[in-house]
Amino acid sequence: MPGLDGFKTCKRLKEMEETRSIPVFFFTAPRDGTIHSGAESAVAG
Numbered sequence: 001m002p003g004l005d006g007f008k009t010c011k012r013l014k015e016m017e018e019t020r021s022i023p024v025f026f027f028t029a030p031r032d033g034t035i036h037s038g039a040e041s042a043v044a045g
Contacts, residue, residue: 006026013019
């Protein structure tokens, strides 16, 4: 989401009456791919 991060998105959702009650779940990961490479290592054993 170029120019819009999760916090800004959440703020916008909570400001609008129609979307205020929607639960929000944040998931984030490093941009350097460490989680992806760690997952591959775990699967490989």
